Structure formats: C-alpha cells, structure tokens
Amino acid sequence: MCRWVAYAGEALHPSTLILDTPHSLVAQSLNSPLGKETVNGDGFGIGWYPAGDVPGKAPALFRSVEPAWFDENLSEIARAIETPLFFAHVRAASGPPIQRTNCHPFRHENWLFMHNGALHGFTRMRRELLLLIDPALFPEVRGTTDSEVLFHLALTHGLREDPLAAMSRTLREVERIGDQLGIPHPVQGTFAVTDGTTIWAFRYSSIHDSRTLFYSEDLGTLQQTYPDLDRLRVFTKGARVVVSEPLSDLPGAFIEVPESTVVVVDRTGCRLEPFLR
Template sequence: MCRFLAWIGDPRFIDEFVLNAGQSLVTQSRSALIGKTSLNADGFGLAWYGDRDLPCVYKDVHPAWSDENLKQIASHIKARLFLAHVRASTSTAISRNNCHPFSKGRWSFMHNGQLGGHLKLRQKLDVMIPVECYDQRYGATDSEAIFLIAVGLGLDRSPISAMEQAVGKVEMLAREAGHTPHMRFSACWSDGEKVYAARYASDRFVPSLFYRLQEDGIVVCSEPLDEDESGWIEISPGTAITTDGRTLEKVEFRPQACVVNT
C-alpha cells in the first residue's frame, strides 16, 4: 500500500515531518511499521498551499529516500498546509502521472488502499468520471478516478458527502463484478482551507489512519511519526474528520449507505 501525511496549522518546514521525524515519511518509504508492505518506493509527491489559491504539486517516480530535489524542496519550503505521499503500486505503472497527490483546481487528494479488480474495471471506472473533470485524468489509478468522481459529485459543496458517494459508487462496481477486496480506503484531501480525511473498508483490513493535536496545528498520517505513540489518536473505521488546524470534527463515513440512499 502507500503512506502519507498532512499538516495544517502554523507554517512549518516540510522536512520536519517528511525527512526529520523519527518515523518520517521518507523512513516509512523504506520501512513502514504498519500496513500491508514495508517498502513504498514507487514514487512520491508533495502538494502545498502558499499565497495562491491553487496548490503547488511536485512529484516524481524515484524512491523518496534517493531524490535530492525532494530534500532541497522540503528543507526550504515552509507552509501552513501541505500533503505528502509515498507510493507502493498495487496494479498500475510507476509513472509521474500515477503518483499522488492528485489535484484539480484548489483541491488536492491522496489515497492509500485499493479497488478490487481495478484493472478489469478501468473502462467502467473512467465512464464514471464527469466530462468536465476528464481533462484532469492524467494517470490510470483508481485513486485519481475516485478523486475526480468526487469532484463531479460536489466536493466543493460537501467535501465529506461527495467523497462518501464517490467511494460508494466505485465500490459498487467491484461488488457487482464479484472482485475482492471491494474497497479499502484511507485518504486525505484539502481545499487549501481545511484538511479532510476518512478511513473505510468493505472488509476487516482497513488501511491505517492517525492524527495528533499539537499546540500549533494538527498532523494526519498513515502511521505515527515517532516511537512515542502517546498523543497519537487512531481514526476509527467508518469515520471521516474535518480540521482547520485548531479544531477537529468527526462524522460517520458510510459509502454503501450513501449509495443506497441515492
């Protein structure tokens, strides 16, 4: 699977979490402690928000630990909100277009998980992406498709509900085709003002997701960033969070119920 983190709060240098923490994201790219695979070497990416409305995205196919440009960028950029991701591909090629985070307009998105039978469902998945979003379909991942479907379902109006609907609709493809696991989904997305995250699976193997409240902000991540696990709170399966860096709200995340209701 993949590993990711997001920070929202007072401006912090990206390398504090991506490179310098005891169990930093780069460390996790070589030796993740939680998850299906310990190695996440199929590319990496950053998305950060500065003085403009749109995020700046940098990503490449190298393993995160070997990219000197990542070290330079992370040690010089200070941002109040950023997303970072290291990839372990489950079905698609190692390419820049398949690396996370994905972006459209002011939104950025990253994902850890999988859609059962993705390669056999790719054509049907692409059909679900609205025409007005399809020009942003650069790669071939299920993650990017879920993101663009959510944008089309009203991510701007209701960031949690739109993502819930998108995940439910995509999961239904796998259910109807009989592919397992139907859906495993741990994701984080942002509009530059708030960070949203959700944890869900159609089986008991739910991808991990944690957060920690700090004096100057909130960090959301796939696994704790240091050996001292005190203060790290695990997000329960079937839960979504919204945070502005000062407060944090939790709500149910029930994709299948959402699909039934629609």
Template sequence: MCRWIAYTGEPIYLDRLVTKPDHSLVVQSLNSKMNFTNSGQLLSTNGDGFGIGWYDSRYEPGVFKDDLPAWHNNNLQSLCHQVKAHTFMAHVRATTTGDIQRTNCHPFAYQNWLFQHNGHVSHFSKIRRELQLCIAPELFSELRGSTDSETFFLLALTYGLMEKPKQALQKMVARILESLLKVDKDGVLNLSCAISDGKNLYTLRFSHGEAPMTQFYSTHSACLEDLEAENCQMPTNSTVVVSEPLDTFGDKWTEIANNTFTSIHDSQVEIETFWDG
C-alpha cells in the same frame, strides 16, 4: 499500499515532518512498520514514487512529484528544507495498480484541491471503464495516469467534492461498490484519504471486505518529543494526520476509527460516521 502525512496549522517548513523525524515519511519509504496486507504481510518499502503538495499564500497549491524513490531524491530534501506552508501533504507510493510513472504519483491536484490515497479496490481493471465513464466530461481531460486513486478523485469532484466533501465521497463510494459487487460479491474496497482545499483538511478512513488502512492524528505540540532532531516540536493550534506515527506510537497520537470522515479547520477536529449503507 502507501504511506502519507497531512498537516494544517501554523506555517512550518515541510522538512519538520517529511524528512527530519526519526520515523519521517522518507524513512517510512524504506522502513514502514505498520503497512500490513490483509494476510498479515509487512510491506516495509514504499519506493514507487513520491509527491508533496503545499499551500502558502496562493490559491492553487504547489506540487512536486517524481517516480524515483523518496530516499533517492536530493531535490526533495532541499525543497522540504526551503518551503514553508500552513497546509501540506506528502505521499510515498507502493503500487498495486498503475505503472511506476510520475502521473501516477500522489497527491493529485485540481484547481485549489489536493487528494492523496492509501488503499485499493479489487478488480480495478474490470470496473475501470465503467467508473471512468461516470467522470464529468469537463473533468475527464484531467485524467493523466492509470491509478484507481486518480479515478476516485475525479469521481469525487464529479459528485460535488468542492461543495459538499462528505456527501461527494459517499456518492463516490456508492458508485465504486455498485460496480465492484457486480463483478465480485466478495470484492474489496479500502480507502485512507487526505483531501484539502487549502483552508480545510479532510480525511476518510473506510473499508469494505478487509481490515482498514491505518490512520492517526495528533494536535499535541509534543507529539514528536521523542525525536532527537532539533526544532521538531509541533506549533500550537496545529494538526497532523499520518498513516503511522512519525516517532513512537504513544498517548499523543489518536487512532482514527474506521468508517469515519474527519474535518479539520483552525485546529478543530470533527470526526463523524461516514457510511450508513
């Protein structure tokens, strides 16, 4: 399992969320507090690589990824201290599928789109070929790594993510479940995703067969008020979505319900039911 954050709003330096908070994403890479398996085991370490993706004034996002642990990379600290963005996401990886290598680190990018994921699908090795044969021919060459997450992203793009994100993700889930349930009627699919085109931020929280991955959001400027670091207050008209809160979990953080699709634009958060299947 993994940990991630996503932000959209007034431009801020990435370190305000990625490295500065008391329970920042880098801290979570060493000491996650809410990353439980379905059996109740806490996976506190997420050291199988990291990545950040950000939007400033250009159409395509900047991306920096490495297969080193986030806590072990001084370049990440320096970059987050210097880069300012209106929309960005960051991810620390604990692998269940795919080797520890840079091409398997999140977020994944295509043109102006970014995608990151926490979760898994059971029996991926058995359904991988069938799923990847459904990827559009013009997108297949974008497949660089061996994770289920990258396959999910390319399937979503195939099914129209760039035009109708929710419907594309519904088609993606339907296709995955079709293949999975042929192999194992008790198979598991778990998706906590963040997706952006640089103008909108979308998230998905969906699970089939087990408890969902955690996901929270806040639009409150004081959502980081418990922090000791200076200048950590959130700007007004901004939204941050996280796998787990960056300080203490309080009333300034709202848990996003399972089986929901969330759209965020200009600090407006719209949450709707994702799956009726």
C-alpha cells in the same frame, strides 16, 4: 500500499515531518512497520500551499518516480519552502506503471487528493468508473491509477460543494459497480482531501478492515505532558497531523482513527465524525 502525511497549522518547513522526525515519511518509505508493504519506493509527491497565499489559490506540486530516500530535490525543496498546509505521499505501486502521473497527491484547482489502499478488481471496473466522470473533468485524468479515478469521481459528485457527501457517493458507486460485476469488497484504504483550508481524512473499506490512520494529539496537551521535549516546540498549539502511521514512538502523540470515520481538521480544531457506517 503507500504511506502519507497531511499537515495543517502555522507555516513550517515540510522537512520537519517528512525528513526530521524519528519515524519520518522518508524513513517509512524504506521501512513501514504498519504498512502492507515494508518498502514504499515507487515514487513520491508533495503538494503545498505557500505561506501567505490567499485562500482558493492552487497549491504547488512536486512529484517524482524516484524513491523518496534517494531524491536530493525532495530534501532541498522540503527544507526551503514554508507552508501552513501540505500533503506528502510515498508510493508502493499495486499494479499501474511507475510514472510521474501516477504519483500522489493529485490536484484540481485549489484541491489536493491522496490515497493509501486499492480498489480491488479495478481493471474490471475501470471502464465503468471512467464513464461516470464528468466529461469536463475527463481530460484531466492523465495517469492509470484507481486513486486518480476516485478523485475525479468525487469531483463529479460535488466534492467542491460537500466533501463528505461526495466521498460517500463516490465510494458507494464503486461498491455498486463492484457488486454488479461480482467483485466483493472493492474499496480499501484511507483517503485525504483538502481545499487548502480544511483537511478531510477518511478511513473506510468495504470489508470494514481498513489501512491504518492516525491523527496527532492536541499540541497543548503534549507540550504539558513533555515540557522538556525540544522537538515539540517547533509546533504551535493549533498544529495537527494526520498520518498513515505515527511519526514517532512518543506515547500518546498519535491516536488511531476508528474504522468508518472521517477526521476533519480546520481552524476550529480537529473532530471525528462517522462515515459510511
């Protein structure tokens, strides 16, 4: 449905990952071997926390309905800014209109959210799901995607206090409504959320056959394995990337996230935890 990249580490230019790697996010927008759709040309977005900002400050956001490979502004911005944490996403629309408010990532205060996949039967569930959103948050739902509804449901269920519990309650709520309406296996996808300090990336579907998700190997390990590889030297040892599919063909560089698992990336490192098993 879509492809995305989440990065945390020392500040760098996002172009390092979304433009300059052998299988960059922009390259995936034209040719995605592991995606449901080969081409993801229905818009893109990038959300980033500028280097030096204090924790808790809202991230910057740039979204466009242009194909990522076509938009010169994306190249200019990605090479100009520096950020220690960013989300980037290329979209393949599954039904809702191609408009800027439907492009990921979505933002609320200091939080970002993005999604690859779909809520099956969303048009039938949409009214019930929208009614569950906190009335104070409802005016912020400006687009028509299932992803934006999921984000605001998660905020309603306490995302800011406990992201794991909030995402669990949100996806179970969707499954409950789907069951009431006779919609089997309504949840499909990978989901990423951040508060600007920690990244939580979920791989989950009701049918337990989710879209692909990978995280990068420890940089120290990779640099020891490939000491002469120049492109690894731009990253510090604490850098981590979570992606829909690997950004290169380097053996051992990316590890697949198991089904029904959340990857947590923070200042202590990277860890995997069970999720909705």
